[in-house]
Amino acid sequence: MELSHLSEEMLQACAEGEQPDEPSAEHLKTCAHCRQQLEVSRMLLRSLQAGPDIHLPVDFSWKVVANIEERTESRKAWREWLMYGALGLCCILITLYYTGSNFTFEMFSSWMADVWRAKSSGEWSARDLNTLFGNGYLYLAYVAFLLWIYDFLDQRFVQKGHRHA
Amino acid sequence: MDERVVVEQVLKGDVSAYKLIVDGYQNLVGHMVFRMVSNRSDREDLCQEVFVKAYENLRTFKFQCKLSTWLSKIAYNTCLNFLQKKKVPLYGEIQEHSLENDEKDLDGQFSESYWSSFSAVDLEAMKKESGSIVQNAIEALPPDYKAIVTLYHVDELSYEEIGEVLSIPAGTVKSHLFRARRLLKIKLLENYTAEELWS
Numbered sequence: 361m362e363l364s365h366l367s368e369e370m371l372q373a374c375a376e377g378e379q380p381d382e383p384s385a386e387h388l389k390t391c392a393h394c395r396q397q398l399e400v401s402r403m404l405l406r407s408l409q410a411g412p413d414i415h416l417p418v419d420f421s422w423k424v425v426a427n428i429e430e431r432t433e434s435r436k437a438w439r440e441w442l443m444y445g446a447l448g449l450c451c452i453l454i455t456l457y458y459t460g461s462n463f464t465f466e467m468f469s470s471w472m473a474d475v476w477r478a479k480s481s482g483e484w485s486a487r488d489l490n491t492l493f494g495n496g497y498l499y500l501a502y503v504a505f506l507l508w509i510y511d512f513l514d515q516r517f518v519q520k521g522h523r524h525a
Numbered sequence: 526m527d528e529r530v531v532v533e534q535v536l537k538g539d540v541s542a543y544k545l546i547v548d549g550y551q552n553l554v555g556h557m558v559f560r561m562v563s564n565r566s567d568r569e570d571l572c573q574e575v576f577v578k579a580y581e582n583l584r585t586f587k588f589q590c591k592l593s594t595w596l597s598k599i600a601y602n603t604c605l606n607f608l609q610k611k612k613v614p615l616y617g618e619i620q621e622h623s624l625e626n627d628e629k630d631l632d633g634q635f636s637e638s639y640w641s642s643f644s645a646v647d648l649e650a651m652k653k654e655s656g657s658i659v660q661n662a663i664e665a666l667p668p669d670y671k672a673i674v675t676l677y678h679v680d681e682l683s684y685e686e687i688g689e690v691l692s693i694p695a696g697t698v699k700s701h702l703f704r705a706r707r708l709l710k711i712k713l714l715e716n717y718t719a720e721e722l723w724s
């Protein structure tokens with residue numbers, strides 16, 4: 361009798377509702393030990409199925425959404441700063457290119473003064489623009505470069521989230 | 526809800542649509558986190574973390590598996606990372622070597638006379654009381670085993686799906702599940718008499 365006790369596999373299967381084979385069923389009828397083993401397996405199964413108690417606040421999903429929105433906002437702000445930074449750097453590079461290696465602070469301040477005069481007089485003539493950017497071709501190159509930077513940043517960061525949708 | 530529609534809405538930038546996903550799966554994620562992490566104060570934060578991670582990686586989800594499987598995988602990995610960071614031993618107090626004594630331990634814990642004195646009515650009352658003892662024993666299982674018994678018994682994932690969550694073959698899941706249940710039985714019968722278990 362001792363040797364023919366039900367295997368643990370069989371006990372687990374029976375606990376899950378599988379029908380024992382003929383000899384096992386016969387054995388269960390006469391063996392109290394196996395019946396108690398089966399009952400322990402069943403009890404275990406019920407406890408496992410009950411799962412852990414979950415204590416999450418009722419507004420948990422709102423909290424998640426708020427958390428995500430907060431992160432998205434801060435990332436947007438960061439992106440904007442990155443773009444301004446890139447544009448600023450771009451202006452400096454263009455200025456350096458325009459003035460060549462002879463760049464001095466006096467050149468920069470007189471340039472700024474020209475900008476200020478044009479701004480406060482409210483008249484942006486072609487001559488003013490010429491003053492600012494040296495000549496028309498450089499101005500066009502400047503605009504094209506800014507557009508390219510803007511497009512690059514937009515593609516790289518802003519639209520990235522939607523491309524895979 | 527049609528998951529595909531909701532997921533597409535979220536990907537188009539509708540964050541509030543994501544609330545539907547959180548509502549639908551917070552129990553699934555909660556089961557995993559509350560089972561694997563014992564520290565109460567960290568559990569809610571971890572559930573949040575799982576859903577934020579899922580949101581941020583949603584565009585990589587192409588319905589190659591069920592959303593529940595995908596979320597479970599994120600929950601499992603998040604818990605595992607957390608446990609590793611907290612230096613919680615990934616193998617609990619139950620060790621595999623106790624399996625060697627398996628048959629011996631499972632034998633003869635209850636007397637036959639005790640068993641034969643059971644009635645069906647008694648069992649109903651006993652079931653409730655034994656619940657917390659068993660929950661404590663589950664608590665002491667290794668994290669992988671806890672994940673597997675939760676995914677299988679509570680969330681009713683298939684062996685294949687659980688295999689995907691834990692990145693192991695379905696056959697391994699099946700044998701781990703068997704061992705986990707056997708370990709629990711050994712542990713319970715080692716530490717408690719029949720009277721304690723059933724009363």
Ligand SMILES: [Zn+2]
Nearest residue numbers: 365366391394
């Ligand atoms: Zn037997």
